[in-house]
Amino acid sequence: MDQVESNPTIPDKALQEQLQKKYGVGFSIHKVFRAKSDAKKIVVGDYKKQYEVLRDYILELQSTNLDTIFKLELGDVSESNLVNCTSRCFKRIYVCLGGMKKGFKACLRDFLGLDGAHMKGPYPGQILTAVGLDSKMWFLKCLGDDLDLHDMSNFTFVSDRQKGLLQAVSQLFLCAEHRFYLRHIHENMKKQWRTKEYKDHLCDCATTTTVSEFNHFMHQFSLYEKSTYEWLKSIPPQHWAKSHFTGRATTYMMLNNLCEVFNGKLVDGRDKPIISCLEFIREYMMKRICNVLKVQQKCVGSLTPTTTEIMEKNEAASTQYIVEWCGDEKYQVKGLWNDQHVVDMHERVCNCRKWELTGIPCRHVISVLYNKADHGECVHELHTYVHKVHWLQTWKTVYGYKVEPIKGRALWPRSECPMQITPPPHRNQPGRLKRKRRQSMEEKSQSKGQS
Template identity: 50%
Template sequence: MMLRNVNACTASFLSQHIAETIAPNPDIPIIAIQEQLQRKYAINVSVLKSFRAKAMALNKLREDYVEQYGKLRDYVLELQRTNAETTVKLHVEIGANPSSPTRRFRRIYICFGALKKGFKACMIDLLGLDGCFMKGPFPGQILTAVGIDPNHGTYPVAYAIVEAETKSSWTWFLECLGDDLDLSRNSNFNFISDRQKGIVPAIASLFPCDEHRFCLRHIHENMKLSWKGKAFKDHLWKCATASNVPMFNKAMDDFKTFNDAAYKWLKEIPPQHWSRAHFTGRCHSDILLNNICEVFNRQLVNGRDKPIITALEHIRQYLMKKIVTVQRVISKCDGPLTPAATKLLSIIKTEAVQYTVLWNGRNKYEVNGPWQDQCVVDVEERSCSCRRWELIGMPCKHAVATIWFMALNGVDVGLPENWVHKCYWLDTWMNVYSFKMAPINGPTLWPKSNCPTTLTPPTHHVQVGRPKKKRKRTADELSQSIVKGSKISKVGTTVTCAKCHKKGHNSRTCKGI
């Protein structure tokens, strides 16, 4: 079939059909648009005219960005109508004219009642805090609070769209979160985040008694600005993973011997923010990285450049699907503990076999093993001098050896699984995901808000150039990236031959079988 000339088509015709093409994916390349037009309408469109038509189509799509702010109050009413005990807080700019019929959008906070109840049922009082960029003509920041479920998976609790990641926005977000989770100034809670300038003072002012951990990856990124290399990273991790103060002090002394300047820099960061030896055991988790937020933020990538309601719906639908997906996994599990806890305890049992135990005649036991880590276990207090039992709520290798010793001597202690904290039990995991999020109707069935004012989008200055879609990488990440062009680099890896199973060459260069 001969292709019709593009001059026979008007720009409005092109823009209409290109709008249909790019609506699901605004970043579709021009070449792909040309091919689709040729296949569907037999039209040969030049690149220049495709750009013009795409620009007109994008302008039409941007009108939806503005329109959705006007429907935001109706969306809030629908969420609260369908999902009981859901908290939605909408914050607008304070204008100079109170009688104005419009109000400019500033922030929105959402915490579903099901997620609120599920997090409290987790019994792991720790939340990761992070922010990621919104895209589109009215960008801002998505603030997230993500917990840990009994299977060491992510459990998102609340999220918000704010104007920027500042002390003011984080304070507002944490105030809303504190109201939902019943947190006060005297509460004993745990947060983990990067050292973002807005989060640190916000937590310190609202929850001065809470434990605030700093993500070790961000500390390492800052360290790499002056001290690069695997040796520095290994020393940092050795200090951070030490589970008690004597081990921590020894690791710090080794670091000081290795490099005094780096030691002094690290010492300036209070160890209660980044070292397990100084963590309390009240949250039953010893995590050092804020990966729980990174995992959740990765799920939001495809919704961050959409209009505000579409973006919020992308998050809500993901959360609703996640609950169902995890529940399917739970239905296939058996055993007293969750799969992750079972795997961890099996590793601990393997190590515990090599330990010997001495009893003091009361409730304390001296445990010694091949790694020269003699410790004292107190079964009444459920503690060990290595502090691992206290930190994660699961018996350490010294404690498991003690439990076996007690069983061999006629004490009815049951299995080691019985000594694991309830936050790792399969029943707890089932209870967490028993709280379901209710689906909502489409926009035509939403209740209408009686508010006399109309919401308008926030002001935004459009930057010159093409909007960035990917996270900015540090110089060190770019130099050591595992991705080279379109392929994964194999620098630093050792290949194994598929024929002779020897290392150092592949099957194509193998000289013998």
């Protein structure tokens, strides 16, 4: 058990060699496998028994993390158990930690990535975002209740075009903006059109911020390859092109990297029993908040580090523009190579749309502010023209809410509910259990190139 506790992923062959060297006797690989399985049940926890104490875990977490929401759903009572009704099988669980919910509301950004990661072990499922076909709808309903979202909320979601998720978002949030993960669109494109030129055309169409430029690049794509252009045209541009995004979320993010990184951190927790898996996630979030707090202590200025870098680049580029005032709050800003835009300081927009989409003043806006200051007009500090979601104080407020630690299992409160929770029904598939993540076509090509 000591070897398994110090290294849970130790191969059976290596464990066999260690035991034979330590005790001086031979062990069959099958005996080592069974002993390792028994040791993992003690170290990590038993898959079946953790369902039995799931209610106790819920009570402990709610008592230590205030405003934490749990929604536990069990399967129907089986016909053989209609008389006694002593047990019901687990179906799904929704968890929203109180500190995470308060921090998300404090960030002032109506933007959320949706994704899922497959669980491993004898009772596989998904760590969600969503589980199964109708559970995406169930998950989003729970999420909407926690974040105070209703059917007319102007919220923004980004996902990888899962069919069940598309239907759920469109039915529950009628006014929501639903963006598609651009990398997922490119992966689908690469099934038929693989060269780098196709990717370049896709990026040109997706990253431009004005409709006129979007139409220009789409026309260039049609001249390069008509069939690919028609395929891309079938995907509504409001889901994947910056030029058609609204400014609700103060970001034109087209990648779901936040979810991908989070899923990558959960790799070691996905094959654990249900409570151990939930604890792995809670402890990771607790550590993550502490790491961000350490970074915040080193920050200076009024804006977050990323926003500060963007503003510095825009400030440096703003010196290359000539500003003409039209007599009210509108300005003509002219640069090289027909780079000419109109800035409306009253509406706080530039027709390049970058200020509107991100909440960060573009180079054209900053050049107008410098021009106003040069002419003796009253101009506030530069950071006041940045949306509050990018302020350092907002970032600190978000991470001011913590995920609290909990006590050991022996000290958990006992649930008084007599109904026992049993694992969900599952039939093992033939063959060895797959634990590695399925690689995309781009990752496969990169690995082949390195080899």
